[in-house]
Amino acid sequence: MSQAxxxxxxxxxxxxxxxxxxxxxxxLLTKDxxxxxxLYLISVSFMFFVGGLAAALVRLELTSPHGxxxxxxxxxxxxxxxxxxxxxxFIIPAVPAVLGNFALPIMIGAKDLAxxxxxxxSWYLYVVGALIVLTSFILGGVDAGWTFYTPxxxxxxxxxxxxxxxxxxxxxxxxxxxxVNFIATVHKMRAPGxxxxxxxxxxxxxxxxxxxxxxGTPVVAITLVLVILERTLKFGIFSPELGGDPVLFQHMFWxxxxxxxxxxxxxxxxxxxxxxxxxxxxxxxxxEMVAFSTVAIAAxxxxxxxxxxxxxxxxxxxxxxxxxxxLIVAVPSAIKTFNWVLTMYKGSVVFTTPMIYVLGFxxxxxxxGLTGPYLGAVACDVHLxxxxxxxxxxxxxxxxxxxxxxxxxxxxxxxxMFGRMYSEFWGRLSALVVFIGFNFTFFPQFILGYLGMPxxxxxxxxxxxxxxxxxxxxAGASVxxxxxxxxxxxxxxxxxxxxxxxPNPWGATGLEWNKTSSPPDTHNFHEKIVVTEPPYNYxxxxxxxxxRKMWGGEPLxxxxxxx
Amino acid sequence: xxxxxxxxxxxMPEQASDEAMSYDHLYWFISGLALFFGxxxxxxxIWLAIKYRRGSTADRRNPIDHHKGFEALIVSSTMIxxxxxxxxxxxxxxxxxxxxxxxxEIFVIxxxxxxxxxxxxxxxxxxxxxxxxxxxxxxxxxxQDVLHAFYLPEFRAQYHVVPGRYTELYIKxxxxxxFRILCAMHCGTxxxxxxxxxxxxxxxxxxxxxxxGGNKYLPIPTTMAEAGKRVWDTKGCNxxxxxxxxxxxxxxxxxxxxxxxxxxxxxxxxxxxxxxSILTPWRRLTKGYEATMPAYQGQMTEEDVLNLIEYIKTGxxxxxxxxxxxxxxxxxxxxxxGPTRVxxxxxxxxxxxxxxxxxxxxxxxxx
Numbered sequence: 020m021s022q023a024x025x026x027x028x029x030x031x032x033x034x035x036x037x038x039x040x041x042x043x044x045x046x047l048l049t050k051d052x053x054x055x056x057x058l059y060l061i062s063v064s065f066m067f068f069v070g071g072l073a074a075a076l077v078r079l080e081l082t083s084p085h086g087x088x089x090x091x092x093x094x095x096x097x098x099x100x101x102x103x104x105x106x107x108x109f110i111i112p113a114v115p116a117v118l119g120n121f122a123l124p125i126m127i128g129a130k131d132l133a134x135x136x137x138x139x140x141s142w143y144l145y146v147v148g149a150l151i152v153l154t155s156f157i158l159g160g161v162d163a164g165w166t167f168y169t170p171x172x173x174x175x176x177x178x179x180x181x182x183x184x185x186x187x188x189x190x191x192x193x194x195x196x197x198x199v200n201f202i203a204t205v206h207k208m209r210a211p212g213x214x215x216x217x218x219x220x221x222x223x224x225x226x227x228x229x230x231x232x233x234x235g236t237p238v239v240a241i242t243l244v245l246v247i248l249e250r251t252l253k254f255g256i257f258s259p260e261l262g263g264d265p266v267l268f269q270h271m272f273w274x275x276x277x278x279x280x281x282x283x284x285x286x287x288x289x290x291x292x293x294x295x296x297x298x299x300x301x302x303x304x305x306x307e308m309v310a311f312s313t314v315a316i317a318a319x320x321x322x323x324x325x326x327x328x329x330x331x332x333x334x335x336x337x338x339x340x341x342x343x344x345x346l347i348v349a350v351p352s353a354i355k356t357f358n359w360v361l362t363m364y365k366g367s368v369v370f371t372t373p374m375i376y377v378l379g380f381x382x383x384x385x386x387x388g389l390t391g392p393y394l395g396a397v398a399c400d401v402h403l404x405x406x407x408x409x410x411x412x413x414x415x416x417x418x419x420x421x422x423x424x425x426x427x428x429x430x431x432x433x434x435x436m437f438g439r440m441y442s443e444f445w446g447r448l449s450a451l452v453v454f455i456g457f458n459f460t461f462f463p464q465f466i467l468g469y470l471g472m473p474x475x476x477x478x479x480x481x482x483x484x485x486x487x488x489x490x491x492x493x494a495g496a497s498v499x500x501x502x503x504x505x506x507x508x509x510x511x512x513x514x515x516x517x518x519x520x521x522p523n524p525w526g527a528t529g530l531e532w533n534k535t536s537s538p539p540d541t542h543n544f545h546e547k548i549v550v551t552e553p554p555y556n557y558x559x560x561x562x563x564x565x566x567r568k569m570w571g572g573e574p575l576x577x578x579x580x581x582x
Numbered sequence: 583x584x585x586x587x588x589x590x591x592x593x594m595p596e597q598a599s600d601e602a603m604s605y606d607h608l609y610w611f612i613s614g615l616a617l618f619f620g621x622x623x624x625x626x627x628i629w630l631a632i633k634y635r636r637g638s639t640a641d642r643r644n645p646i647d648h649h650k651g652f653e654a655l656i657v658s659s660t661m662i663x664x665x666x667x668x669x670x671x672x673x674x675x676x677x678x679x680x681x682x683x684x685x686x687e688i689f690v691i692x693x694x695x696x697x698x699x700x701x702x703x704x705x706x707x708x709x710x711x712x713x714x715x716x717x718x719x720x721x722x723x724x725x726q727d728v729l730h731a732f733y734l735p736e737f738r739a740q741y742h743v744v745p746g747r748y749t750e751l752y753i754k755x756x757x758x759x760x761f762r763i764l765c766a767m768h769c770g771t772x773x774x775x776x777x778x779x780x781x782x783x784x785x786x787x788x789x790x791x792x793x794x795g796g797n798k799y800l801p802i803p804t805t806m807a808e809a810g811k812r813v814w815d816t817k818g819c820n821x822x823x824x825x826x827x828x829x830x831x832x833x834x835x836x837x838x839x840x841x842x843x844x845x846x847x848x849x850x851x852x853x854x855x856x857x858x859s860i861l862t863p864w865r866r867l868t869k870g871y872e873a874t875m876p877a878y879q880g881q882m883t884e885e886d887v888l889n890l891i892e893y894i895k896t897g898x899x900x901x902x903x904x905x906x907x908x909x910x911x912x913x914x915x916x917x918x919x920g921p922t923r924v925x926x927x928x929x930x931x932x933x934x935x936x937x938x939x940x941x942x943x944x945x946x947x948x949x
Contacts, residue, residue: 095770162770168729170729174728175694175728259745301645330740332742346667354657364645365646402735406766
């Protein structure tokens with residue numbers, strides 16, 4: 020058990036992974052998992068702002084029922100660009116490739132990932148994929164939405180879909196390589212004493228995610244290839260005019276893309292488990308149940324893809340079975356939520372920036388999760404499928420959940436990554452602004468969906484009553500944009516002006532905080548690691564007592580007893 | 583405060599059928615559950631975060647890090663509520679997907695970017711539909727190009743309109759008025775303008791509207807079956823399919839609804855079977871016949887196919903081989919062995935359609 024000693028001065032160590040080589044080649048040819056994580060951080064942040072720009076333009080356009088800025092064709096390309104960039108180039112890689120790459124090997128006491136070259140190749144594939152996709156946008160864009168439903172995408176659309184799909188195919192291999200790397204690392208490179216049930220939850224979550232990636236991504240990769248073949252060589256697989264079946268595409272697409280939702284959210288859940296435990300100074304409530312529910316979500320997640328096709332000529336029996344399986348997901352999700360909240364019970368809760376993100380995550384994930392049964396209950400889905408209700412629901416999960424988790428984790432590991440503290444004031448403020456802006460943006464969309472506004476609509480002059488909610492949503496989006504831009508400034512500023520953080524600014528347990536410097540050495544550890552402590556070995560009572568003592572508080576009666 | 587402000591913040595769409603009302607019951611039940619759990623978690627979070635903030639004097643002795651009873655309570659209560667929701671929704675869904683046996687039939691063809699709606703008696707409408715109140719309406723739908731979704735928010739009804747296969751949907755309006763038809767599946771550039779209106783009229787008004795021939799610009803409606811007979815004659819179907827089974831092809835008289843003996847197994851001759859047998863006859867051959875019939879895939883519009891099926895359904899197609907009906911248009915030769923493209927009756931009437939073709943439609947036509 021280690022304690023943060025407040026007021027102590029720290030120095031940045033002389034040699035660490037960031038200053039071990041200053042040439043561009045030393046970065047672009049690095050095999051260090053931490054440097055690759057930094058490269059990923061730069062590239063996914065860039066893609067996040069590309070996707071965010073598209074989203075901002077979409078929201079701007081929707082303030083008026085007649086549209087004002089764009090033609091319908093441009094509008095369709097904008098929302099497609101938003102979806103493609105955000106899903107494939109931000110949310111899927113964000114937590115595993117940035118935070119996972121950085122922290123996972125250190126957390127299990129390894130020097131690096133199992134395959135450092137493969138790790139670097141995976142970043143290059145990501146970059147090449149991203150450049151190809153951006154090129155396809157510049158050459159004319161893509162208008163079929165991020166789901167690429169056939170036959171619109173395969174026969175009818177005259178946009179740069181083939182090129183874009185090549186980029187996504189490469190990005191898919193980038194995630195497969197990261198997944199393979201994590202699986203091998205967790206199996207083979209744990210330090211002595213780091214048994215499976217001493218693994219931090221973040222490692223569990225990344226491990227489960229990697230399994231899903233390795234099992235699911237090849238399916239969508241080959242589906243995308245088939246769409247390219249149908250576009251270019253007129254293979255008759257998905258288009259009925261060529262003898263294919265358009266619903267087959269949806270099955271193949273969602274067989275991956277539903278589990279992909281869990282690829283996006285599980286690592287974020289892992290981050291939340293770390294954070295809530297650290298800032299409550301308590302072992303995670305129900306460690307085994309949370310681990311079990313992670314596995315359950317990953318397993319059931321593979322069996323529910325059919326709920327995307329409830330009303331696309333699937334049989335009634337199929338609809339019933341997929342609805343049943345979907346509603347069962349409510350159980351592990353509820354277990355997780357209650358256990359996170361209960362971790363604070365008898366804890367010593369510290370409201371740092373990461374903790375504010377955790378509380379925001381719980382609130383947003385709660386709304387996202389509780390609106391799941393509306394869509395999973397097949398009869399209730401009939402009116403809501405294809406509307407803004409769905410848009411709001413998955414943004415609460417994928418943005419409210421995954422991005423809050425990512426930002427929380429980034430603020431948590433930032434001092435470890437760069438050795439300096441950011442401004443707590445701006446950090447907390449930005450977390451609050453993101454939370455408020457997010458709710459303003461997406462809550463009105465639930466009502467819009469129930470009122471019947473289909474997603475991907477450009478004009479809605481035939482339903483003027485939808486405008487008020489669209490304006491509310493767009494106003495919220497501008498607040499949200501400010502919330503997302505703020506960290507760019509204060510985090511960048513912290514690199515230069517930030518106070519040196521010292522090895523363990525949060526007083527956290529875990530190898531990355533207690534056995535490495537901030538920033539860590541290129542080889543992570545200076546000593547041989549042997550793990551003896553159980554994970555999350557926090558002590559709320561002494562933490563709280565020390566804190567009160569520091570501020571001159573007298574020991575309480577019951578504290579004297581326990582001492 | 584003036585409560586009239588609330589009228590600018592509508593919270594639910596109008597209910598135009600009994601089904602919409604029972605849908606809303608389910609919707610509000612799930613909302614109640616969500617609110618219940620949501621409030622519990624939010625209160626717990628705030629309470630625990632404040633009570634156990636660092637520096638508070640709350641008693642922290644004997645902490646626990648798991649509680650089997652509590653976990654069991656969460657698992658069992660969410661499971662029971664989820665299963666109850668499932669059971670309710672399943673019953674609702676089965677009822678919703680069971681088509682009424684006696685209903686007014688409307689045929690829907692989705693195309694980029696308009697809804698084409700056709701009544702049995704031949705009245706054709708684009709992006710608007712007139713129906714009588716208190717009458718079950720059954721839609722048989724197909725797309726001519728990409729995926730669409732026929733979405734009627736005031737009836738809480740939606741189903742995808744898929745190219746290459748028929749899908750079904752029904753509604754039973756319980757009030758008169760004007761309600762929206764939307765497309766809820768992204769279908770290309772003008773997706774958001776693929777919208778229209780359903781006019782639900784009193785039965786009396788509807789009868790008058792119908793007697794008047796519906797749309798003014800199509801003064802003499804031909805029933806779908808009649809239009810189908812023209813297709814039948816133009817394509818020369820009775821060269822092979824006559825009153826009795828011949829060596830060329832089986833008789834189609836009274837075929838609808840019967841069970842057909844195929845080379846491998848059996849099939850019920852429903853709408854989808856007839857469609858398949860016209861467009862890709864080699865897929866489901868009647869036992870004893872060779873695959874000699876030309877495939878009409880790509881040779882006929884979806885509208886012609888629907889009309890032809892309606893004609894076959896009447897069971898009156900028993901014309902003697904080679905004998906042409908008075909409706910038939912003399913074809914410029916070759917119809918007997920190959921589907922030479924001739925202008926069908928419906929193509930001709932298309933030209934009278936007052937709705938001008940959009941550029942996009944012309945594009946789709948060329949394709």
